[in-house]
Amino acid sequence: xxxxxxxxxxxxxxxxxxSLFIQTKFFPPQQQVQNLETTEEPVSSSEEVSTSKNVQVxxxxxxxxxxxxxxxxxTNKARITFTNVGxxxxxxxxxxxxxxDIDRPFDNNGKEDYRGVEMADSISEKNRAFALSFGGYSEPxxxxxxxxxxxxxxxxxxxxxxxxxxxxxxxxxFTLAKTYSFIPDEYMFKLEVNVYGADGKEANLNVDGIxxxxxxxPQIGPHFDPKQNRYEYRRFMAYTNGKRKDSNLGNNQTREFxxxxxxxxxxxxxxxxxxxxSSLDTVESLHYSTLVESGYANxxxxxxxxxxxxxxxxxYYIYAGPRxxxxxxxxxxxxxxxxxxxxxxxNDSSASxxxxxxxIILKKVLELINKVVKNWGxxxxxxxxxxxxxxxxxxxxxxxxxxxxxxxxxxxxxLQKKYEGNQQKLQEEMAKLYKExxxxxxxxxxxxxxxMIIILALYQLFNNYFEFRGAVFIPGWISDxxxxxxxxxxxxxxxxxxxxxLRILPFVYVITQIVSSFIMQKTxxxxxxxxxxxxxxxxxxxxxxxxxxxxxxxxxxxxIYWTVSNVFQMIQQIIxxxxxxxxxxxxxxxxxxxxxx
Numbered sequence: 001x002x003x004x005x006x007x008x009x010x011x012x013x014x015x016x017x018x019s020l021f022i023q024t025k026f027f028p029p030q031q032q033v034q035n036l037e038t039t040e041e042p043v044s045s046s047e048e049v050s051t052s053k054n055v056q057v058x059x060x061x062x063x064x065x066x067x068x069x070x071x072x073x074x075t076n077k078a079r080i081t082f083t084n085v086g087x088x089x090x091x092x093x094x095x096x097x098x099x100x101d102i103d104r105p106f107d108n109n110g111k112e113d114y115r116g117v118e119m120a121d122s123i124s125e126k127n128r129a130f131a132l133s134f135g136g137y138s139e140p141x142x143x144x145x146x147x148x149x150x151x152x153x154x155x156x157x158x159x160x161x162x163x164x165x166x167x168x169x170x171x172x173x174f175t176l177a178k179t180y181s182f183i184p185d186e187y188m189f190k191l192e193v194n195v196y197g198a199d200g201k202e203a204n205l206n207v208d209g210i211x212x213x214x215x216x217x218p219q220i221g222p223h224f225d226p227k228q229n230r231y232e233y234r235r236f237m238a239y240t241n242g243k244r245k246d247s248n249l250g251n252n253q254t255r256e257f258x259x260x261x262x263x264x265x266x267x268x269x270x271x272x273x274x275x276x277x278s279s280l281d282t283v284e285s286l287h288y289s290t291l292v293e294s295g296y297a298n299x300x301x302x303x304x305x306x307x308x309x310x311x312x313x314x315x316y317y318i319y320a321g322p323r324x325x326x327x328x329x330x331x332x333x334x335x336x337x338x339x340x341x342x343x344x345x346x347n348d349s350s351a352s353x354x355x356x357x358x359x360i361i362l363k364k365v366l367e368l369i370n371k372v373v374k375n376w377g378x379x380x381x382x383x384x385x386x387x388x389x390x391x392x393x394x395x396x397x398x399x400x401x402x403x404x405x406x407x408x409x410x411x412x413x414x415l416q417k418k419y420e421g422n423q424q425k426l427q428e429e430m431a432k433l434y435k436e437x438x439x440x441x442x443x444x445x446x447x448x449x450x451x452m453i454i455i456l457a458l459y460q461l462f463n464n465y466f467e468f469r470g471a472v473f474i475p476g477w478i479s480d481x482x483x484x485x486x487x488x489x490x491x492x493x494x495x496x497x498x499x500x501x502l503r504i505l506p507f508v509y510v511i512t513q514i515v516s517s518f519i520m521q522k523t524x525x526x527x528x529x530x531x532x533x534x535x536x537x538x539x540x541x542x543x544x545x546x547x548x549x550x551x552x553x554x555x556x557x558x559x560i561y562w563t564v565s566n567v568f569q570m571i572q573q574i575i576x577x578x579x580x581x582x583x584x585x586x587x588x589x590x591x592x593x594x595x596x597x
Contacts, residue, residue, distance in 0.1 A: 064160065065145050071156060075184045077321065079116070087146040087158025087178040088128035092120035092217065092320055097271070098470065099222040117221040117271060119320045124294040129217035130191060130318070132178070135207030137254070137287045137302035141215070146178075154182040159194075166204040173198035174205060183338040187321030188331070190339065196311040206307035210284055214316065216273050216301040218293075220266060226297055231269070231463065231555060234299035236288040237349060238264040244348045249290045254302075257286040265319070266299045267349060270466050270482070272323045274346060275301055278315040282306050317341065324466035325350050325363075350466075358457040362387075363465065370467075376481055377473025380462065380560050387458065388568040391451050395572060462561045473556070477504070481557035499552060505559040506552045512566035513544040519573045 070090070071082045081091030093116035120129040131141035146158035159177035166172045177194040193214070197203040205211045224232040236247040238261040249255055257264070264286055265274035277283055287302040305314060317339065321327055328347040330336040351359055362383075370379040411433060419426040462468075468481035478485045488502040517540045551559065 064147060068145065069148065071148055071150070073154060073156060073180070073182060075154065075182050075186075077185065077187050078119075080180075080182070081120075082148070082156060082158075082180070083128070084146045084148045084158060086128060086131050086142045086144065087148070087160075088131040088141075089120050089180075089217070090123045090128055091118070092129060093118055094221075094271075094321060097322065118223065119220050119271065119273060120217045121221050121223060122219040122294075122296055122298065124218070126293045127215075127218045127298070127300075129215075130178075131215055132176070132193070133213045133215075134205070134211075135213065136210045137213045137215075137285070137289070137304055139207070139213065142176075151179070154184065156180050161198065164205055167206075172201060172204045174203040186338055187327055188317055188319045188337065188339055188341075191316045191318055193305075193314045193316070194312070195308050202310040203308055203312065206309070209307055211305045211308040213302055213304045214275075215303075216266060216275060216318075217320075218298050218300055219296070220268055220271055220273055220299070220320075222268075222271070223296075229553070231553070233269060234297075235267045236264075236299070236301070237267055238286065239345060239348065242345075244351075247288060249288055249299075252291055254287055254289045254291055257288060261286065263344060263346065264301055264303075265349060266301055267323055269464055270323055270469055271321065272319070272349060273301075274319040274349060275303060276317040276319075276341075276344060276346075277303065278317065282312075282314060319346060322466055323350050325360075355453065355457040355460065358454065359461050362457055362461050366461070366465070375473065376468060376471040376557070377478060377560060380481075380557055381564050384458075384561050384564040385568055387454065388565060388572065391454065392572055394451055395576065458561060459558070462558045463555060465557070468555065468557045471557075473560070478556045478560075481560075482555050484553045485556040485559075497549070497552075503552060505556055505563065506548055506554075509551065509559050509563045509566070510544045510548045512563050512570070513547065514541060516566045516569050516573070517544070519570055519577070 065084060069084050071084070073080045073082070074095075076095070078095055079091070079093045080089060081093075082088070083090050095116050097117040098115065099117050123129065125143065126141065128141065133139040133141045144160060146160045149157045149159070151157055157177060157179040159175055161173055161175045163171050163173045174195055174197050177192075177196075179192040179194070181190040181192070183189070191214075193212070195203045195205055195211070220234070222232075226232075236249065236257075238245050238247075238257055238259070240259045240261045245257075245259070245261075247255065247257065260280070262280065263274055263276040265272055266288075282305055283303060284306045285304045287304070289300045289302055290298050292298045303316075319328070319331075325347050328350055331339075331341045331344040331346045334340040334342040348356075365386075366379055366383050369382050370376055373379055373382065412430065415426060415429050415433065419429060471481045472479050473481055477487060484501060485503050485505045486501040487504055490500050490502070493500045521540065551562075
């Protein structure tokens with residue numbers, strides 16, 4: 001590697017690291033706080049406070065508690081903590097899915113401390129899970145004390161009486177009730193919102209054409225740093241017209257989803273919350289929000305209900321759990337779930353890309369392999385080898401097509417010179433040349449496109465597959481395929497880079513990438529100028545160096561796939577190089593014999 005190439009790699013590294021430092025230090029994402037008027041403390045039963053425009057808290061309910069209380073329901077899947085402030089959820093811990101506790105990373109013995117993944121994260125007085133607000137999505141949540149009632153071990157209700165002005169300007173009282181129902185072995189629960197009038201009158205709740213707005217959790221787990229963890233994300237989705245429609249929002253934004261939908265939700269890499277209204281006719285609007293009122297981040301669904309003019313009960317089914325096929329597909333058939341729901345197609349939310357159908361096939365193959373070897377890391381290696389071997393004919397065909405193109409290059413250049421300025425005649429002569437030589441220009445492109453599609457599907461699979469969470473490949477080194485490998489944890493984070501572990505896989509990956517590129521270049525025509533040679537060296541050495549920094553914290557399952565793919569690519573390329581050498585010798589003999597004749 002000459003001096004210019006070394007300088008190019010060094011400067012590229014400095015630019016990448018410098019830009020990361022400048023962005024983090026001087027241009028952090030803005031965390032604007034939305035100015036919403038709301039009570040900081042829950043009001044007592046003796047006060048009458050305007051909650052939202054013409055909706056007022058009633059003082060007639062003597063059963064209202066005097067202080068905030070918490071209630072817990074525990075199923076086989078989750079531990080749910082409620083508050084009587086608004087009748088909302090303030091904790092939703094998945095019992096079977098563990099993550100390191102952000103607030104308490106180590107226990108009293110200095111060992112890493114884990115707790116269940118929290119699906120009701122970033123809770124505050126201004127934003128709680130499944131809180132209601134009177135009126136539209138921008139109105140503050142109800143911060144008043146509700147009366148709580150434990151109906152059974154898996155059902156709890158909250159209610160309070162309010163008053164509102166009807167169209168005639170008369171005060172009309174109504175009771176707002178929220179009832180949560182759970183099934184022990186399911187991630188799906190039911191939320192019923194009841195609005196019914198007092199003294200035999202019909203309920204009336206109308207704030208600028210909206211009755212109330214229901215919101216999902218402010219954030220779902222696992223807890224992550226949006227600025228550092230590039231392999232975690234939050235994605236909004238809705239199921240409309242038989243297809244899933246994804247949306248992404250920047251920081252501190254709100255956007256309305258204007259199409260009809262059957263379910264909506266917010267998904268991370270491994271977990272999601274989905275909301276399914278039982279009656280879509282009552283839904284006025286759907287908004288996605290990343291507005292940070294408090295807490296570290298926000299990704300929230302806001303469902304606004306049409307105005308209420310009579311006693312009503314609205315039912316919402318909420319899925320809060322793993323984003324995996326086996327737990328979601330059960331809601332396609334009523335006999336497979338306790339709620340007797342069917343045809344929801346919630347499993348469409350588990351696919352991570354538009355290549356979902358290929359992903360599903362590859363996932364089935366991976367699961368079959370793992371049933372035999374019973375180690376997900378070994379399964380990744382075996383599947384990578386199988387896929388690379390299956391694509392070898394395509395790779396060799398593409399390389400032979402390139403060789404044929406090189407042979408025709410002099411004749412093509414001659415035609416281009418001869419028919420310069422006459423594009424139609426040039427195309428006719430080119431087509432004639434291809435036909436006489438038996439060469440199809442698309443024969444080299446089609447295999448490459450097919451390979452790229454499969455590679456993209458494999459990337460999505462290995463980067464997002466739920467079963468990799470906590471899966472151990474090599475104890476003490478690769479203990480979780482969904483995270484980076486680790487041989488040493490630093491006491492302090494590396495400045496600028498934000499690294500806190502010494503990892504081996506990124507080094508192995510970069511070495512195999514460089515060697516694979518070196519072997520690959522032997523089949524590439526020699527560059528004609530020094531500038532082209534420098535560009536090729538930059539591609540060979542510079543890109544792997546850039547990838548090293550980009551993929552240092554990548555999931556180890558993904559890096560295992562890339563590394564094994566590079567190693568197998570080397571072997572394939574050596575075989576292809578020999579095939580090409582043999583083909584060149586044959587072509588040379590044919591050319592010599594043709595000249596003699």
